[in-house]
Amino acid sequence: MSVVLAQLVRSGLIESVHSGHLILISADGSDLLVLGDVDAEMYPRSAIKSLQAAAMVRSGLTLNDEQLALVCASHGGTSRHQEVALEILKSAGLAESDLQNTPDFPMDRNARTAWGDKPATSLAANCSGKHAGMLATCVVNGWDTKTYRDTNHPLQIAIANEIKELTGQPANRISVDGCGAPLFSMSTRSIAVAARKMRINPDPVFVKVINACLKHPEMIFAEGAFDTRMMRAVPGLFVKGGAESVMLASLADGSAIAWKISDGGNRVNGPMMKAALMKFGINIEGEVVDVLGGGTVVGSLSATF
Numbered sequence: 001m002s003v004v005l006a007q008l009v010r011s012g013l014i015e016s017v018h019s020g021h022l023i024l025i026s027a028d029g030s031d032l033l034v035l036g037d038v039d040a041e042m043y044p045r046s047a048i049k050s051l052q053a054a055a056m057v058r059s060g061l062t063l064n065d066e067q068l069a070l071v072c073a074s075h076g077g078t079s080r081h082q083e084v085a086l087e088i089l090k091s092a093g094l095a096e097s098d099l100q101n102t103p104d105f106p107m108d109r110n111a112r113t114a115w116g117d118k119p120a121t122s123l124a125a126n127c128s129g130k131h132a133g134m135l136a137t138c139v140v141n142g143w144d145t146k147t148y149r150d151t152n153h154p155l156q157i158a159i160a161n162e163i164k165e166l167t168g169q170p171a172n173r174i175s176v177d178g179c180g181a182p183l184f185s186m187s188t189r190s191i192a193v194a195a196r197k198m199r200i201n202p203d204p205v206f207v208k209v210i211n212a213c214l215k216h217p218e219m220i221f222a223e224g225a226f227d228t229r230m231m232r233a234v235p236g237l238f239v240k241g242g243a244e245s246v247m248l249a250s251l252a253d254g255s256a257i258a259w260k261i262s263d264g265g266n267r268v269n270g271p272m273m274k275a276a277l278m279k280f281g282i283n284i285e286g287e288v289v290d291v292l293g294g295g296t297v298v299g300s301l302s303a304t305f
Contacts, residue, residue: 003036005261006268010291010299018268020245020261021188022305024279025196027253032279035305038188041172042260045183045242046074048163049130050209051194055162056133057205059155060140063088063133068212069219070129072240076222077106077115077124084219085123088132092139096123100149101131101179108222127179129219134181151182160184166194178243188246192258195238195250213238226269233284234277241269249273255280268301275303 002019009015021036053071063071067088075081089095104125106112115124122128134155138145143154150156151174163184164170171184198206213220217231220240230239236252245261247269257276261268270287277284291299 001037002262004304005035005259006271006301006303008291008299008301010293015299018261018263018265020259022259022276023189023192024276025192025254025256027255029196029254033305040187041185042188042246043175043183043185043244044191044246044248045177045244046127047240047242047246047248048191048194049073050198050213050238050240051163051166052130052159053133054166054198054205054209055159056137057208058162059137059158061133061137062140063091063136065212065215066219068209069216071133072209072213073129073220074107074126074241075129075219076108076111076225077126078108078111078222081129081219081222082123085128085132088129088136092136094135094139094145098135098145099123099128099131101125101127101181108225111222125179127181131179131181149180149182156182163194166197167191168193188258188260191246191248192256195248195258196254196256199238199250199252199256200254210238226266230273234282239273241266247272249276251280268303271301271303275305
């Protein structure tokens with residue numbers, strides 16, 4: 001069963017709650033805090049793009065740090081994000097037309113406004129970096145680029161094997177993510193375990209993936225957006241969220257944070273991350289969500305742990 005992880009209080013009355021599952025893993029690998037059923041099956045969505053990227057690098061994908069960070073990203077669709085995705089494609093002799101991820105509009109507010117009434121494109125969609133990386137990995141290995149999204153494609157088999165190795169669990173269920181790539185079910189605990197392994201295992205593949213993200217947090221989402229903002233706020237903190245309110249974070253010592261909010265809403269991200277980091281002795285500024293009444297603060301949205 002899920003438990004209440006955050007609540008909105010207005011003038012002393014709990015007005016709404018957000019339930020879910022959360023796990024904090026200490027640097028020594030022990031459970032620091034477990035709330036809800038962290039072993040329940042769920043879809044991690046984009047929170048595990050770094051795991052997928054690790055499989056690509058292990059399969060021979062060679063990119064610079066900025067490009068590799070974009071492969072791990074749910075980017076905002078800014079002009080730079082799109083430029084870097086094109087760089088990845090061009091490095092493999094491919095073009096925008098080779099992308100098979102679902103077309104979408106930029107997520108970054110300014111980029112979306114500038115986009116105007118132009119139609120959605122695969123390049124502007126937040127997963128274009130991941131798909132560009134997938135295609136480039138196919139080229140390196142001589143794999144078919146037309147069927148790279150198929151579950152039985154060598155690329156997706158390599159990704160499934162990497163995820164299994166990192167989480168310690170085979171996928172019980174395979175679906176299709178919003179971008180069109182295969183989506184493997186797992187648990188909140190398993191993604192935290194994977195995040196920890198990627199920080200403490202000296203495997204050069206993991207080191208390269210994480211270092212690329214830490215060096216270019218602006219690629220992971222966009223300046224001012226949650227994931228990027230948190231990585232700017234705490235040196236060495238890796239953060240990657242996923243749709244339907246899945247969150248994954250890790251520190252250099254192997255400490256890890258993972259949660260799944262049952263209602264799929266992400267308005268609790270700031271208060272939740274602030275509370276989670278406090279458990280590790282890290283205090284971040286801001287991330288307080290005030291409740292207003294007539295322009296005056298009359299309450300707050302806060303984590304309950």
